[in-house]
Amino acid sequence: MKISESNWFDIEKYLKTDDRCVLPLGSTEQHAHLSLSVDSILSEKVAADAAAPLGVPVFPAVPYGLTPYFMAFPGSVSLKLATYGALVRDILDSLYATGFRRVLIVNGHGGNSPVQPVTMEWMEAHPGARCRFHDWWRAPKTWDAVQSIDPIASHASWMENFPWTRLANRAMPTEQKPYVDFSRLRDRNAAGVRELIGDGNYGGFYQKPDEDMDRLWQIAVAETRDQLAGDWA
Numbered sequence: 001m002k003i004s005e006s007n008w009f010d011i012e013k014y015l016k017t018d019d020r021c022v023l024p025l026g027s028t029e030q031h032a033h034l035s036l037s038v039d040s041i042l043s044e045k046v047a048a049d050a051a052a053p054l055g056v057p058v059f060p061a062v063p064y065g066l067t068p069y070f071m072a073f074p075g076s077v078s079l080k081l082a083t084y085g086a087l088v089r090d091i092l093d094s095l096y097a098t099g100f101r102r103v104l105i106v107n108g109h110g111g112n113s114p115v116q117p118v119t120m121e122w123m124e125a126h127p128g129a130r131c132r133f134h135d136w137w138r139a140p141k142t143w144d145a146v147q148s149i150d151p152i153a154s155h156a157s158w159m160e161n162f163p164w165t166r167l168a169n170r171a172m173p174t175e176q177k178p179y180v181d182f183s184r185l186r187d188r189n190a191a192g193v194r195e196l197i198g199d200g201n202y203g204g205f206y207q208k209p210d211e212d213m214d215r216l217w218q219i220a221v222a223e224t225r226d227q228l229a230g231d232w233a
Contacts, residue, residue, distance in 0.1 A: 043108030157204030179203030
């Protein structure tokens with residue numbers, strides 16, 4: 001159940017029998033021809049779809065993350081690492097204070113991964129707390145599904161192009177964009193990254209048939225649900 005569709009009475013009742021919840025992490029950043037909110041949209045939706053049959057609360061996706069390399073693309077927003085770490089810790093502290101003990105973080109943005117040690121530090125400081133960090137798109141079964149559809153897949157390519165991340169009345173390029181040289185991305189500032197990647201797609205087709213995307217999504221949801229429903233002992 002989404003927190004946005006619940007009141008505090010619902011959550012208090014839930015906490016009498018369960019202490020799990022889901023915290024999606026997203027980002028606001030360029031995704032070529034797709035929404036600037038792709039990472040937030042996908043992390044919250046995969047979390048909500050996974051948690052729905054279990055009745056586990058899903059908090060709103062944190063809409064900002066770590067994306068300094070995209071700051072030459074208007075509309076992108078990046079937090080400093082210290083700010084983001086403090087933000088995630090404050091959220092986890094709040095969850096613990098109100099009764100949650102098992103937290104599944106569903107991360108939708110690779111740039112957020114440096115904050116994962118915060119979850120380890122948080123567990124050390126909070127007796128009985130458990131926190132799992134799940135990068136949904138590169139979890140093993142989901143990534144295998146991506147590779148089976150087309151191994152040339154990357155940021156802002158077809159693998160992030162779902163009906164819920166597309167923008168209305170925007171035409172997609174039809175060609176397969178060659179991979180950018182990832183080694184060259186690591187030693188450039190934001191302006192240099194924009195010069196290297198152009199429209200923002202790192203490589204691959206821009207769109208695949210919806211039946212392929214539906215199959216990929218169902219695998220991602222099931223794999224995320226396994227993280228939530230699995231053994232927490």
